[in-house]
Amino acid sequence: MAAKTFVLLDVAAGIHAAPREITPDDVGGAAKGYRIAWNRLRGGTREGVDVLEVDNGSFSFTVVPTRGMGLWRARRDGLTLGWKSPVAGPVHPQFVPVSEPSGLGWLDGFDELLVRCGLENNGAPEFDDETGRLRYPLHGRIANKPAHKVEVSIDPDSGRIVVTGVVDEARFHFLKLRMTSQYATRVAQPGVDIRDEIQNLSALPAEMQMLYHVNFGVPLLDAGSRVVIAAKTLVPRNAHAAKGIDSWDSYAAPQPGFEEQVYFAALKGDAQGRTRTLLKNAHGTRGASLSFDVRQLPCFTIWKDTAALADGYVTGLEPGTNYPNPRTFEGQQGRVVKLAPSATTVLELALEAHTSAPEVEAAEREVAKLQGDSVPVIHRQPLADWCA
């Protein structure tokens, strides 16, 4: 049987489905045990947010079309991936002042497990040298743009579930990009595969950036957690990060007032460019892997923000097309994706939850294999062409 497709939102076609569930009964076929729920949240700052929950039977996740197809939370075997932000989301874009003169309004919506930062820019806000006015807001606009198309396609026999959403970041006389995001999973898969295709809708060349800001807090992150990567190079972002360079890969307990430390890395991939990064808890009994292609996403950022729980104890593992420096600096370093007229680029990222020591160990062995005998170059101070 062919895959069965359910259109939940199609603005051009005038379709906006009422809240509903999709189960094997709606699809037929051999695959069983999955469930998809489409809902609209109500009240407070989440008023009007559409959410799509996908449960493949062993791994479940929540996609937020209203927030640029972000991934709000994921769950497996009682382990919730995500973090407890001081902002209780998902927050509707109407309550996120991305254009605030400070460039920091984006923070009012920041509570996802995975938030896309882009597409015109990501990273620190940048201001016009001469006028002082905001040019590029923190982490860009895509996370606060609503999808205009959302559909779910399910293969009745294999149980493969693909959520597709389309989000535009377009302004007349400026950048015109279209992102088609897919979340694919399969019955019993312990994770989800993400694939974003970004198209330049314009007849002129364009540049874009993408940073996958993947955020983990409790319970996965704890005192003694470690991030495991196959690194070529690692650089502290600034003098404060440099102070923590000897413990760049381990995490402390929550500490009120902890000032964030950020490290930039270039990772090693296999022959096909594929790499894996792992975050594991202190006991090595739980973890989460991100797998991706270092040719697509050559820049990896580790953000350590182990402040108090109430202030958002969290780490971000952030594969990107660039480092989250101001846009102009990254452009000068060539860390942007150039798109010819009508051209597209594809970015892929797989997320996997590990809920036992053997799983964590297996993931760690994979990273070790990528690292092999090579020794990473750990810079003890920021590099001029890496750090703005």
Added chain:
Amino acid sequence: MAAKTFVLLDVAAGIHAAPREITPDDVGGAAKGYRIAWNRLRGGTREGVDVLEVDNGSFSFTVVPTRGMGLWRARRDGLTLGWKSPVAGPVHPQFVPVSEPSGLGWLDGFDELLVRCGLENNGAPEFDDETGRLRYPLHGRIANKPAHKVEVSIDPDSGRIVVTGVVDEARFHFLKLRMTSQYATRVAQPGVDIRDEIQNLSALPAEMQMLYHVNFGVPLLDAGSRVVIAAKTLVPRNAHAAKGIDSWDSYAAPQPGFEEQVYFAALKGDAQGRTRTLLKNAHGTRGASLSFDVRQLPCFTIWKDTAALADGYVTGLEPGTNYPNPRTFEGQQGRVVKLAPSATTVLELALEAHTSAPEVEAAEREVAKLQGDSVPVIHRQPLADWCA
């Protein structure tokens, strides 16, 4: 029989009608063949936008109360008037950052056939000389203010249909204006008559501006299209427009990267001040006329933006109380409307679609008659008091 009135929205009275149609069956009388539909759009950036579609049997148009009573599209005999913006609207104001420090956030909502620019200001954004902060955003605020009253009145016998909407642009301690917009048409009329009454609600004098930004793209606009006006004077806005002065009235094929060219004109009216402007396609088989009173709208702007289709191949014919220069400059030139306390001003504009060569020729003859024997003064360079 008296006209029958349907109140679709009246915030003060707590009325917000559910989606509905109004047909001759609801009205009675001799007039037949019209249809009015009131709907709320869902999903993406159009979430929550109220639209009113009016079809008089041969001409139809879509009014958007949520966007300051803008005119989104019009259709006659298979000809759609409007343009294909890179922004797929109509866009709800919650997704238009008019107050973005750049002053350009308005562009995120720009895709209408007719968008009103005003009422405090229109034209290029203006910044405070000293602080660099935004003072007047591009094209003002009225297009992103929702109507608080919408009603439709239909004469059962003549088939005259009048849509009335009321929009306020008011801020405590600042300008307090109320715009009552009417769209009037009649069964079989090949167009629509627009009438805006703007009232100064304050006990203090006020100033206002209005620019009707009327935008045409494909299929009407094509290589060889021409704009036909009865001009007294025409001035290129800047050096780049000056380069194109010899072909100011004709349009080229879509060209990627075409830099917009803008011309400012003073038009000739008849004894009552009435003038007409025509845009026709290359073959002279289709066109659109705007008719208005040059005493109400003395400034006419031609905006040529014949970039690639994907980037918004479009021209704007823009009758206004002023030219779209920064607000302070226009004020210095006296191109603002002064309103005494409680006073009102009326602005009128008729739109007509032409769908045959004879109709286009008739419209062109009317413009020729207005021009008569007089020769327009075509300036080859910008004028200091016309161009900021």
Added chain:
Amino acid sequence: MAAKTFVLLDVAAGIHAAPREITPDDVGGAAKGYRIAWNRLRGGTREGVDVLEVDNGSFSFTVVPTRGMGLWRARRDGLTLGWKSPVAGPVHPQFVPVSEPSGLGWLDGFDELLVRCGLENNGAPEFDDETGRLRYPLHGRIANKPAHKVEVSIDPDSGRIVVTGVVDEARFHFLKLRMTSQYATRVAQPGVDIRDEIQNLSALPAEMQMLYHVNFGVPLLDAGSRVVIAAKTLVPRNAHAAKGIDSWDSYAAPQPGFEEQVYFAALKGDAQGRTRTLLKNAHGTRGASLSFDVRQLPCFTIWKDTAALADGYVTGLEPGTNYPNPRTFEGQQGRVVKLAPSATTVLELALEAHTSAPEVEAAEREVAKLQGDSVPVIHRQPLADWCA
């Protein structure tokens, strides 16, 4: 019988009640004559605003959870407390550009009887000295934050009605405050008691400000109205206010173009710190009292804005933790509330409507008693440490 609680909104629990009424029939018990209505407004700038109307049988008031639990209007015996702003509210936060570079966007939503100004700051907007960018918008953000929890609790026998709403003002890496606001009244009570508990959710110390901007216009405010306070000290805010110092406590008829005059006062309380302020009409037949604790709210501001009715003839009586000067100045003067990690502070304010001469006289006597024999110090010019 125990109080009966109705949860109308609880975002965390996924509860958003449909429009409904609560009457004694829903509660049982001896108390009769009250009525509570929960509604969502539609259309214009009030689209999506939740309102809660409470009528205790003799005094009624409207709470707006969507606008930071503001108090929109109150009514007793045909007397409506509130004012006629040029902005017709209640306005949904999506239409209030608090982050506008000017810092004045807050004004687009300003029409309540009582609007809370805070919690990070209140008062005049403040800009960064070096960059000119907005740091603190006029009167802060809390009034444009929606409640995420709203419930009503009713004691069946005493007829005590308590509305509780919870609003967060939180940004990752910045301030994280939670305000739990209560409006308590009782069958036949001629007013309402307000109690706000503000908690610092962070593990770091925080500072906050609150100003209760309580606004009265017609019919209570008229030519000859007087404000009656027990003052220790009163200071004109600026030179313009200084010109009116001899009539600081009386109001003139509406006058187009009247420039606002503001006075700052320190009030006398009783042994428990309790004070009362009264606004009464010219004939002394109607009035409104605010009662509060000068230890909680040591700064009292009188805002006289007796412009034309159309421009918002209004006075604000404003108990606060500070005077509405720019945030940095007030911080330097120590007029902020410091909150230890997880600590809370409580602010209380009672509003009472007087609808007869004897009631007004009784209130006036209470103020006189507080004043006693002491003579207030009326400064004729601004003081450097009171006025920025």
